[in-house]
Amino acid sequence: MSVGGGLSEVLEADGKIQLICDMVRTEVEARLRKKYDMFKAETYKTQVVAGTKYFIKVHVGGDDHLHLAVSQKLPCDGGNCLLTNIREGKSHHDRIEHF
Numbered sequence: 088m089s090v091g092g093g094l095s096e097v098l099e100a101d102g103k104i105q106l107i108c109d110m111v112r113t114e115v116e117a118r119l120r121k122k123y124d125m126f127k128a129e130t131y132k133t134q135v136v137a138g139t140k141y142f143i144k145v146h147v148g149g150d151d152h153l154h155l156a157v158s159q160k161l162p163c164d165g166g167n168c169l170l171t172n173i174r175e176g177k178s179h180h181d182r183i184e185h186f
Contacts, residue, residue, distance in 0.1 A: 093134065094185055100128035100143065107157055108145055111170040115155065118173060123147040132183050137161065140171075142183045152177040156186060 100108075108128045116122055127146045134140040138160045145153045156172035172186055 094132045094142065097130050097132060097183060100131055104128045104131050104141065104143060107141060107159070107168055108143060108155065110168050111155065111157055114170050115153065115173060119175065130183065134185070142185065144177065144183055150178050152179060152181065154183060154186065
């Protein structure tokens with residue numbers, strides 16, 4: 088659970104988080120100029136702002152992981168997801184942090 092603008096504890100990714108990753112995958116691959124055979128959400132944290140910001144650890148093969156920052160607008164504002172940042176060179180053991 089998030090605390091007044093702070094990050095939540097680490098949560099296990101579920102179908103909803105995987106769907107968010109699937110929605111931004113094409114943009115991630117375009118920005119990084121890479122294609123991934125695997126793109127599996129593992130864990131995430133949230134931050135409640137004007138909507139929800141997700142910080143998601145994504146397994147992309149071997150020990151390679153990405154950290155994605157995705158903002159989801161409030162339902163009254165359309166509820167759309169927007170990829171705001173990507174961190175490459177992450178491993179399974181790297182902690183998810185605000186970026």
